[in-house]
Amino acid sequence: MKNYKLYWSIVTILFIIQFFLQYFSVNSALEISEVKYIIVLTEILTTLITAFIPGIILASLSSLFLLKKEKYKNRIKQILPITTSLPLLLYIISFSYIFYKEEVKGEKLGPVIEYNNIKQSESLVCESIKDGKFETKNFFIERTGNHQTQTDKNNGNVSEYEVKWLSNCEYELTPISSEGDNMLVKIVDVTEKYYDCFTTTGTYATKFRIQKL
Structure with missing residues (x-):
């Protein structure tokens, strides 16, 4: 768990992947560029909020039981990137499925x-x-x-x-x-x-x- 910087790098990569999935999803659905950027920015902010808030809650709870030799603050610091990556992974899986169904199969999900x-x-x-x-x-x-x-x-x-x-x-x-x-x-x-x-x-x-x- 000492390599939490590496874990944050993984979280960053996951977020970049999710960003591109969101961008291409909106880009294929809309024709007006100004609207695309507004929607993409809104979805990115939503992703950040919905990834970090559950991540912080999970890290806080997990820190009560894990790494007891560390100070509580250090426990959260080490566990947070892992708990944050979980909702990001769920986002990536769901967006990849939607992208596949709509862009490859041509089926509009709804x-x-x-x-x-x-x-x-x-x-x-x-x-x-x-x-x-x-x-x-x-x-x-x-x-x-x-x-x-x-x-x-x-x-x-x-x-x-x-x-x-x-x-x-x-x-x-x-x-x-x-x-x-x-x-x-x-x-x-x-x-x-x-x-x-x-x-x-x-x-x-x-x-x-x-x-x-």
């Missing part, structure tokens, strides 16, 4: 929601996206009439689907080129650059943002 409970605005118009070329983080999509092709960016595999529009802003995808479950897609927002939708093959839905090309 509250679990049942597909049938998703509401759509009565004024929503989806004519502009019934045909066209689109893009997600992992796929290129081309939709024409009742046919859709989906090209995997990673391996180039192409999947084909039959498109059946169930309403003005909801459709069903049936695999043609391979076996698989039908997918329901409910659109909730349409802009000039993208549209947001929820998809499901069962009860619960996942939200995606699909860019227009």
Whole structure:
């Protein structure tokens, strides 16, 4: 436990890793630079507070039972970097998982929601996206009439689907080129650059943002 300076170096490295995870997470979600920096700074301050306060409490309690040959102040000094690193590790694991799901898998994490409970605005118009070329983080999509092709960016595999529009802003995808479950897609927002939708093959839905090309 004498090498507490080394432990503080490890804490610093963990904090830097967490900083970059937070920055890239916000950077991929927002387009306005000024807003990004404000949110990143806010999250960094939140991380510092939520890492050090539990760390100090844990160190204070642990010091009552550990390193009894040392003075109480020295016990806290030696134990604090270890107890501080624990919440930082939890942050890094959770942010890494979120980053992987959103950036690699292309799945937007959020509250679990049942597909049938998703509401759509009565004024929503989806004519502009019934045909066209689109893009997600992992796929290129081309939709024409009742046919859709989906090209995997990673391996180039192409999947084909039959498109059946169930309403003005909801459709069903049936695999043609391979076996698989039908997918329901409910659109909730349409802009000039993208549209947001929820998809499901069962009860619960996942939200995606699909860019227009």
